Amino acid sequence: MDDYPLLNLFWTIMVFFIWILWFFLLFRIITDIFRSHDLGGWGKTAWLVVILLLPFLGVFIYLIVRGGGMSHREMQLVQQQDEQFKAYVRDAAETHPHSKADELAKLSDLRSKGVITDEEFQQAKVRVLS
Template sequence: MDSDFPLLSVFLYMLWFFCFVLWIFLLFTVVTDVFRSQDLSGWGKAGWTAAILILPLIGVLAYLIVRGHSMHERQNRDAAAAADLWRAQVRSAAGRPSTADELSRLAELRDHGVISSNEFEREKTKILA
């Protein structure tokens, strides 16, 4: 059959290769999620990992059925934490003045008559919030 339709043979090999890559991706995603889960105990993580390694197809399908609904929540939580960390690092690298520096600058402006006491209090509330 392979010699009769060489293009079909190439297509089937590509399809099998794609399915294999998809399976490897799914396997790594599930194993990563097992270890990312903070609500699983050590024994729970060991059990799921053993199930995935001993019976890969059944283990992965069982994990997706039992715990798949919360995989995106853990992924989103980790992404939000990474984004917050990145923002904090950018702020610190940008040299944003500290709260005390901003308050002293506002006090100087008030003392020199550039802003009123009401404006000073309003801006101070924004800085301290």
């Protein structure tokens, strides 16, 4: 450890984290290219070629030209996924019947409030249990 000063260790760690951040940014941009609905096949191909052949310059150009829309496209995707999830939950809640115990508890509550008679309660109970 004597031949590797603390400052060199600091710079090595910093370069390593910048390298990781660079790959994160690169993958984020490539993901944005493929998710863009406003780009056609040729546009996506052109951006990928620019980014792969001129990595630093290509990424910076992409951020300047299309960077403002990246957050907008991400928000649209999140909202779409949220709407799909809510629709799934609503559909699942509607299609799954209540348990027999829940139905019997509701019937018992209706009978105790006087909404249905004992005879109606017995008929409904037979239907629920069958």
